[in-house]
Amino acid sequence: MFEISTLERVLEQSWTLLKLGASKRNHPMHLGVFCTKSENGVAARTVVLRKVEPEERLIIFHTDIRSSKISEIKSSPDVAWLFYDPELQIQLRFTAKAEIHLSGERANEHWQKTQLTSRRCYITEHPPLYPVSEPVSGLKKHLIGRIPTADESEEGRENFSVVVTKAMKLDWLYLDSAGHKRAVFDWQSGQMQANWVIP
Numbered sequence: 001m002f003e004i005s006t007l008e009r010v011l012e013q014s015w016t017l018l019k020l021g022a023s024k025r026n027h028p029m030h031l032g033v034f035c036t037k038s039e040n041g042v043a044a045r046t047v048v049l050r051k052v053e054p055e056e057r058l059i060i061f062h063t064d065i066r067s068s069k070i071s072e073i074k075s076s077p078d079v080a081w082l083f084y085d086p087e088l089q090i091q092l093r094f095t096a097k098a099e100i101h102l103s104g105e106r107a108n109e110h111w112q113k114t115q116l117t118s119r120r121c122y123i124t125e126h127p128p129l130y131p132v133s134e135p136v137s138g139l140k141k142h143l144i145g146r147i148p149t150a151d152e153s154e155e156g157r158e159n160f161s162v163v164v165t166k167a168m169k170l171d172w173l174y175l176d177s178a179g180h181k182r183a184v185f186d187w188q189s190g191q192m193q194a195n196w197v198i199p
Helices: 007-023 068-075 104-113 116-122 150-159
Strands: 031-038 041-048 051-053 058-064 078-085 090-101 160-174 181-186 193-197
Touching (some): 007 090, 007 181, 031 068, 041 058, 058 116, 116 150
Antiparallel strands (some): 031 041, 051 058
């Protein structure tokens, strides 16, 4: 049960929920809505939460370097996240700054820990949004219907990237039929400002 006693406890439990989301496939926060600024305004999509580092306020996921997310982050590192747990009725909205890691220790570590089923996503013949005449996965023919071997999966490494987002603000909301509760945590000034606010 989520404990709503102090701002410190709310913040601690919020990060705990995200850590559970990163580690458990069936957790409601395993999938988050990630938002970027795009040519057409705002772009939102569901991504898999891969790792959370509360001490540094980092929320991390993987993506294909050929996806529109990458070009949008390069144009503006200002991004947003939305997570929701329907059982707890807790919503977490983050604004954050994003960095792209294509190589180096962090990217290599995440690639090594990525399962073969997930690595297969990076071995498509064409980039995301490439137009096709019928609904297809984009996988190469020899990989359709099967998991690649470790050697085969290495072909996808060049398309793999780790996106590290650093939370700058958290808007926490508890949806309660007896009366909603809301709090805001803001790190933009360099020091955390935390306040209860009217929902």
